Amino acid sequence: MLPCLYCESAAGDLRQALVHQDRDVVAFLDWRQSAPGHVLVLPRHHLSAAELFSGPVGGALMAVTMRVAQAVQRIGGADGVQMGALLYPGQAAATRASGRARHPGEPPIETAEDGHFHLHVLVRQHGGELARIYPFGDEIGAPEELEAIAARLRSALLQTVDTPRELGRALRPFGA
């Protein structure tokens, strides 16, 4: 079996700007920031979309995603937060992966994206188009810039809540 980039990232074997980790779920910055605060949320272990959402980790992942989304709003610049994921990336993702830029620590394999579910949390600008995941191409962020964004998100996460009733009070109202 070929190595999985996401398994290696979740295990801390690749340098990432970490936003959150617990027993089941890991969140870190995408190397290619579509806008400051572009986060990947994924199961720590190698689970496909179907495995993830048929089991208990799916709920945990969505709960973390909701808190990350609040944190992205808190650090500013987002009028909305969008999520996106490939449910069955397979060959389509592998083809894409073969042509894109690589991080210095990233293994040169074409099938790294196969299988391991990962969800993009994306910043949405007021009045903007529905975001592409990488509107600016494959530019990779400088490590110190990524770490600075991640540090702000980790701090903002401490102020997030995870029950719907409390969430209604915690969220900054739009357009208010």
Add this chain to the structure above:
Amino acid sequence: MLPCLYCESAAGDLRQALVHQDRDVVAFLDWRQSAPGHVLVLPRHHLSAAELFSGPVGGALMAVTMRVAQAVQRIGGADGVQMGALLYPGQAAATRASGRARHPGEPPIETAEDGHFHLHVLVRQHGGELARIYPFGDEIGAPEELEAIAARLRSALLQTVDTPRELGRALRPFGA
């Protein structure tokens, strides 16, 4: 409170090409088909993202989404299936909604997208870019074409399965 387009669609008050419905979850074609098989999956009742994924309906919605994704693959033309959603659409979505084309049966309100979570299941082409939700603008599909696609999806849904072990056998392998 202003009327909610998604509540009205889920209740069957607006004509939609229905793909699936159960007690908690409804799926129908988007009027603007980014590619044939572009489906919206949403809770029947007015739940925000945070409410949805903190409660039991979140899991039901993701399970339906996984089956819809299989059905989209089965009717052909998809090399992969992508999902996307606005977690906190708020004002950003309302601004967008005010400028887009309307279906003949759609109420002329700007805040129709506020709050009621809906997930886009999108067709992904082999080697293509990560899809925008509406790459072809606001063109609305002809009702008979939408109904024909929905009928194929309803039929394909009968052949889908919802446990991970079975799913591994049911999915068409990519690139095989």
